[in-house]
Each structure stands twice: as structure tokens, then as C-alpha cells.
Amino acid sequence: MNTEKMNKNQPGGKADQFSKSGFILAAIGSAVGLGNMWKFPYITGQYGGAAFFLLFIVCLVAVGLPVLLAELAIGRGGRGSAASSFIKVGGHKAWGGMGMLSVIGSFMIMSFYAIVAGWTFHYAIRSFSGKLFSNSDFGAQFGGFISGYTPILWQAVVLLITGWIVARGISGGIEKFNKVLIPGLLLLLIILMVRALTLPGAAAGVEFFLKPDFSKLTPESALVALGHAFFSLSLGMGAMMTYGSYVDRKQSLGSATLAIGGGDLFYAFIAGLIIFPTTFSFGIDQAQGPTLVFIALPAAFSAMPLGSLFGGLFFVLLAIAALTSTVSLIEVPVAFSMERWGLSRSKAVWIIIAGCFLLGLPSALSFGLIPGLTFGGKSFFDWMDFLASNILLPLGGLIVTVFAGYFWKGVGKEAGLTAGWFRVWLFMLRFVAPILVLFVFLHSAGIIKF
Template sequence: MSTKSKKNSSKDQFSSFGFIMAAIGSSVGIGNMWKFPYLAGANGGGAFLFTFIICLILVGIPILLAELALGRAGRGDAMSSFQTLAVRHRKFWGFFGLLSVIAAFLIITFYMVVTGWTFQYAIGSFTGNLYRQTDNAAYFAQFAGGPLPLVYTVITVLITGAVLIKGVSKGIELFNKILIPILAILLVVLMIDAMSLSGGMKGVEFFLKPDFSLFTIESTLIALGQAFFSLSLGMGAMITYGSYVDKSQSLGKATLAVSLGNIVYALIAGLIIFPITFAFGLEPAAGPGLIFVALPTAFADMPFGHVIGGTFFVLLAGAALTSCVSVLEVIVAFVIKHLNWTRRKSVIVLSIITAVVAIPVSLSVGGPIADWKLFGKGVFDLFDFTASNILLPVVGLAVTIFIGYISKKGAEEAKLNPSLHRIWISLLRYVVPVFVILIFLYSTGLI
């Protein structure tokens, strides 16, 4: 390995606080701010929130700790960490690390497109252009299918690349240490404003008061999947970040901090969206269109709505960018390790490739290639389905089995006290695999 590669892959590490901020940044993305609220709205509000937290404890936290332990013990990218710790069948286990890198690539291409959408909506809200029309659904369709998202995607790629090219401590860590606290402050400000709206407390009650009459077995499976996906599991991000963690860092405490941060961000997001939803008579179960179609209607009628709406979409953009950084870093670390490239070369080349591949991804959302289908799905939906519904659960299951049964060194890296260690390993061996298989079967439509 070249001197530059070795420096970037092994010596450049997170500080304790910086790691927690970076890990929270990775897990807190559009999934928390966008997907979680509309899933909760469609599945009983507080009942979904309660079930989500239980699933996070039983499934999300054990796998998150396993990925961090795997990364720190392996001290490499997602693929080489598996290979380093595997006593036998190194190529077999390394294959699952490679799958996580492939998943990260698929995810980053469409995630950067969505991040670009949030930029447009933030600018459109602050300038008032977003509210100079009445059909928000038509506005979104026209915008998403046009050329402008390509410009915002390139901007997203440039910002992400600029962070990563600075390395771990001066790039990823510094970026998250600045952005995550700012996002937290903005979230709280918007939450207080939303809850003070007339009728807003009805939204708070809907979100926090469990109504299990609206909850079904399918809702449980959805909450289970959200608990898994919301922590950035299965895509190699936490394995890669784990490889940058100092040996003195308590992985157990860090896991709890990241999981708590994940819950808090999702909780506050709900306390922003549902008060607004109820105050303006919107449908809480509006689905994916809740953010880009329904909420702009409320912002248009709200006092200082252009500022509030703009701030909300800036929050979305910031949360999305922290996730973009962690996902692209998975691929950067892989290339540095296996091609012996410098970090600078890796980031530049991968940024160009990502931007090029994102073009058909963006144009498949109502654009000129929207009718191009493979397995009945457009490019955007195909990348999303393949990564989120197939690759992430498969890799998550592999991590669970690997740390639970195969790698004693990886399991010991968690450095838990004996009682907690036994509980954690028991969950990994007997509970988590069953739930991850259920996630896979449900997300792929097999059940």
C-alpha cells in the first residue's frame, strides 16, 4: 500500500465525540425526516412509534453494535474487515462486504438526486416561488422530470466530495460536528413553532398517543424494517466508520448514543410534521407525497410560511448530506484499500462516476426515460428496491451471523461486560436473524 493510502485508511481517525456526531449524521437522513413521519401517519401514529422503538432495541441496536465491532476489529473497508476476521472461507465472507459496497453505490446515486430536490424546495420556499402555484403534485412532477434536478445533483456531489477529500478527522468529523448540532437547534425551533399552531396539539396527540386499533401485523413489519433501515445498517457505513474509531472509544455507549439520537430526530420530525398536518387539515397518511406535495400547501397558508418551509427543507438537505457523506465514504474506503489509490483520486473519480450514473436515475422520475422499465421498475425505483429491499437485509443478516457465530475476535471487540455480552450475542444468534429474514421477506413482497 502506498504511503498516502496507508495514512488515509489507518492513521486518520475520529475523536470520541466526532465519531458519535458522524454516526448520528449517517443514520439521521431523509429516512427520519421524511419516511418515518408518513409511515407513522399511515400506521396508527403513537402505536407505530412505540413499536419502532421496541424493534430498534431488539434488532437495530444489536446489529449496529455488531457492525461497529466488525469495523474496528477488522480495521479496513467493509470487504476487507470481513476477510481479516474470517478464520476460514475469507472470500465467502468478503463477498458480503462487497455486496454492502454495491448497495452503497446504488443508494448514493438516487439519494443524491433526492437531496437535490430538497435544495430546490428550500430555495423555492425562501424566494416564494414554491407558493406561486396551487397544484403541488403537478409542480413536483414537472420539476422532478426536468433537467434542473441534474444541476442540484451535481451540487450535492461537489459538496459531498469536498468533505470526503479532506479525510476523516478534518472532513467527515468536522462536517458532522458543525452540521448535526445546527440541525438539532433548527429542529427544536421548528417543533416549538409547529406545536404552537392552532390545532397543532391534535397532531401531537395523534403522534404520541398509541391507537392500536389502527395497528396491524403489517404495521409491525413496517416498523421492523424502518428500525433496520434508519440506522444505515447493511450498507457498510457503520463498518467503515467503525474502522476509524479509536480503541479507547466505548462502542456500547456509542451505539446507545447513536440510537438515541436516531429516535430523538425522528421524534422531533414527527412533532413538526403532524402538528402542521392537523393544523391545516392535511391527511397524516398521505404517504411519500406528504413532504413534497402536502406540506407546501400548509407552508403557503402559514404566517412566515416561506421562512418556516425554507428552514424545514434546509433541515432535510442537511440531514441528507450527512448521509451522502457516510455512504460515499464506504466506496471511497473500498477503492483506497483495494486499488491503492490516494483519497483525493478516489473521491474525484467516484464523484464523477456517481454524477454520471445519477443522470438516468434522475431522468427516470417523470423524465424522458420514465418509461424505461426493467423488472417493471424504472431506474430510480430499481436501484432503490435492489439496495434497500434485497442487499441491505442480506448484508445485515451476514453481519449478524458472522459476529454471533463466526468471529470471536469481532464479538470481543465490543468490550461489553459479561452479562451484556451474553444478552447481545444471544440476540444476534437467536432473535435478530429471524427478524431480519422477516424484513427481507416483507420488503421483497414474498410475504
């Protein structure tokens, strides 16, 4: 393979990089996924409402942003995949194994994340068509849907769309995609927020979300807030590290970190102003967990004027949020494959897409078609989620904090902070973030329980 072709295919090569605004939007898109639009509202409902939201903000600033800056700095310093960037800036091949955890984790997450993303596509179409509201037993509808073969079709659709975007490259694919869909996501959020805030009884939902009652907080809620602050920024999965390898040297990583964190928080805030006014208006238990979106909210839309329209817009919102994350998840193993085996971007993309589809099949089938596919009381889907989200990602994040805080000599130069802010950041990386991320890991793994 000639040198020109190799340079074009390598992550971080000059042939294909983000523009300044494109990088910010792509990174915000990676952070703003189903975690903001689906998970954040129901865990906020479960763990204390406004008090939990404030705790989440504190955790985002104290832990999320320092680790985010570290990942971006490692990526730009190494100018390679999540695995090779560790080696290039750390100076030892052993660090490559640490980076591989992120590559494996992102691949595993994509295999089952695409399934849930497919659910949102299915529900958007059924809502716009009115078929979703032809039967008021939304629990039975959801159960019947996920236990059939249709989710496999939608899983394939999500993967094909994602592959098409990523195969077009960084500037021509991922950046262009996010430049259109992130503003579109904001527009949908505002439309749905206005609709939610004008519902009867919406004020009670706003109060629950914005008026804190600190007596509702528990030690467990603190760890959940910390964990979500960490995961909502796509940390530990190699996405921000890989995106960092495509960032121009002139771009301020400190400013970019603040912009990404602010964007992530803003989208979560607007999502809360949609979910909680709606649930309170229709007497829905906002703490009921993952079924909130696919069972409880359709019931609310069915009782709302123009419910098919607003329900459809809501699920389109979820679908867009999911896609902005799938492109970043796929890019991590794609960048590694291009670099490790010298594959063209197109070939690497479709090999990874095929692998994710095959690995995701047992997850898609574990909801009913293969009811006996359980191990230790967990389905295949649950095990994939547990291993990737609760083991690999916290462990990957812990490695980033320790590596950047103690082992990488050039971390200050790459981060580009002023002397004062660098000392604060380094203190957080060395003495605050590792301890808190370790607690998240122990809690997520089930070792610490309350």
C-alpha cells in the same frame, strides 16, 4: 507507493481517525437522514401513529442496536473497508464477498439518494425566494420539476458538496462537517417544532403521534417498523462498519451504540412533533406517502404566517439531514477503492462521485424525460431503490448478524461488553435478530405479503 503514503490512505490508519465526540456525531449524522425527516413521518401516519412509534422503538432496541454494535465491532476489529474487515476478522477470503454487498449497496443508494437530496436544495431556495408559493398547484409544480433537467443540476451539486467534504478526510472533513451541521440540524428542528406546536389544532397532531391506539397495528405495520428501525440506523450498507474502522481502540462501542441509537430516535421524535401538528392543523392527510413533504407541506407553509421563512428552514433541514447521510454513503466505496487499488483519498472520492453521477442519470431521467424507461412496471429509479434497499441491505444485515453471532470468535473482546450484557447481546444476535431481519428481507422482496 511508499509505506507512509499507504498508511495514510488506508481506512482505519492512525494518520486519520475520529475523535470520540466526532465519531458519535458522524455516526448520528449517518443515521439521521431523509429516512428520519421524510420517510418516518409518513409511514408512522400510514401504519398507526403512536402505536407504530412505540413499536418502532421496541424494534430499534431489540434488533437495530445489536446489529449496530456488531457492525461497529467488525469495522474496528478489521480496521479496513467493509469488504476487508470481514476477511481480517473472519480469517477467510470468502467473507470478503459478503462485505462487497455493502459496498455495492451503498454505491447504488448514493446514485439515487443524491437525486432526492437535490430536490430538497431546490425547494429550500424556491421557498426562501417565495417562488414556491406563487402557484398553489403544488402537485403540478413538483411533477413539472422532477420531469425536467433541473434535478440533474441539483444532483451534481449534492455530489460535489459531498465529494468536497469526504476528500478532506476523516478528522478534517467528515468529523468537522458533522460537528457543525448536527448541532445546526438540532437548532432548526427546535425552531420548527416550536412553530408547529403553536399552530391552531396542533394538539390533535401531538395526540395522534403520542397517544397509542394498538388496534391500528397490523402484521404489516410490525414488519414496516422493524424494517425502518433497521434502515434508520444505516445498517446493512457498510457505513457503520466503515466508520467503525476509524474509531480509537479506547472508545467504548457499547456506549457509542446507545448514543447513536438515542440520537437517531431523538431526531425522529422531534421530526414527528413538526410534521403531525402541522398536518393536523391544516387538515392534511398525514398518511399520503412520499408526496407529503413536496406537495402537502408546501400547501401548509403557504397558509402559514411567514410561510416562506419556515418552509425554507424546513427544506434546509432536509438538505442538511441528507448531506450527513451522503458523506457516510460515499465513504464506503471510497474506503474500499483506497484500500483495493491504493488510490489517494482525493482520487478515490472523485472517481466514485463521477460513477454515482453517471449511474444516477437514468434515475433522474426516469420521472418524465425518458417515460419509457420502465421494466416490469418499475422505473429505473424504483428498481435501483428496490434492489439496494429491499435486497442488498437486508441481506447485508442478515450476514452481519450470522457472522458476528456464530462465526467470529473474537466478537466479545472487540465489543467490550460486560459478561452479562455480552450474553444478552449474543442471544439477540443468534436467535432474535436473524429471524426478524429475515422476515424484513422476505417482506421487502415481496415474498411475504399481507
